[in-house]
Amino acid sequence: MKKIMSLLTTLTLVICLAGCGSSAPAVESSETTTSDSQITDASEKESESASTSATESDTEIETGSKTLVVYFSATGTTKGIAESIADITGADLYEITAAVPYTDDDRDWTNSDSRCSIEQNDTSVRPEIGSETISLEGYSTVYIGYPIWFAQEPRIMDTFVESYDFTGITVIPFCTSGSSGIGQSGQDLADNAGSGNWIEGMRFAGDALEDEIKEWIDSIA
Numbered sequence: 001m002k003k004i005m006s007l008l009t010t011l012t013l014v015i016c017l018a019g020c021g022s023s024a025p026a027v028e029s030s031e032t033t034t035s036d037s038q039i040t041d042a043s044e045k046e047s048e049s050a051s052t053s054a055t056e057s058d059t060e061i062e063t064g065s066k067t068l069v070v071y072f073s074a075t076g077t078t079k080g081i082a083e084s085i086a087d088i089t090g091a092d093l094y095e096i097t098a099a100v101p102y103t104d105d106d107r108d109w110t111n112s113d114s115r116c117s118i119e120q121n122d123t124s125v126r127p128e129i130g131s132e133t134i135s136l137e138g139y140s141t142v143y144i145g146y147p148i149w150f151a152q153e154p155r156i157m158d159t160f161v162e163s164y165d166f167t168g169i170t171v172i173p174f175c176t177s178g179s180s181g182i183g184q185s186g187q188d189l190a191d192n193a194g195s196g197n198w199i200e201g202m203r204f205a206g207d208a209l210e211d212e213i214k215e216w217i218d219s220i221a
């Protein structure tokens with residue numbers, strides 16, 4: 001009987017040990033599995049978050065990171081620079097035209113009674129814009145170009161900046177001229193706009209090369 005009892009005890013012990021022995025690697029493997037699956041989850045999360053941020057940035061590109069080049073050009077000089085900026089930056093272009101176009105006589109700076117002379121002598125004049133309005137939604141950067149008229153921005157540029165809300169937009173003025181610099185015009189436009197993050201602008205000669213324009217763009221990017 002004693003022998004039978006001892007045999008049964010030994011058998012129970014063997015079964016128990018065998019059970020415990022097999023459960024240890026199972027936990028390990030389960031830990032490995034868990035940790036593997038955590039790594040997978042983390043990498044999934046990583047790729048999820050990567051794809052989420054890619055999606056978010058894609059959305060950003062669609063909704064808030066476009067560039068627009070706005071310009072007014074009476075004789076085509078500023079237009080040429082505006083087109084180069086748009087080419088280089090991949091921006092959209094928008095031309096400001098006057099509801100009543102400027103004639104050669106209007107632009108006669110030698111005549112103090114010409115339309116331009118009269119308008120530029122009165123900072124409160126706001127010539128009407130003829131081009132259709134544009135939505136600035138989706139644009140994070142707006143270049144604004146114009147010719148220098150009597151060392152200032154043409155008054156129609158004041159009409160433009162006062163008609164739009166530039167909140168959240170980086171606004172970059174540029175101009176063309178015979179020889180004058182951009183002077184106070186960028187600051188005057190910023191003051192009249194009353195919104196937007198305006199940065200110091202740049203004056204170009206009409207024959208400015210694309211390399212010079214690109215260098216400037218790169219310097220402010």
Ligand SMILES: Cc1cc2nc3c(=O)[nH]c(=O)nc-3n(C[C@H](O)[C@H](O)[C@H](O)COP(=O)(O)O)c2cc1C
Nearest residue numbers: 073074075076077078147148150151177178179180
């Ligand atoms: C009414 C008027 C006033 C101007 N005043 C100046 C000036 O003060 N300084 C200057 O360097 N050029 C002056 N210019 C020359 C223009 O700024 C220059 O020709 C400009 O590049 C023209 O650009 P647009 O062809 O885009 O109109 C003036 C031109 C006009 C028509």
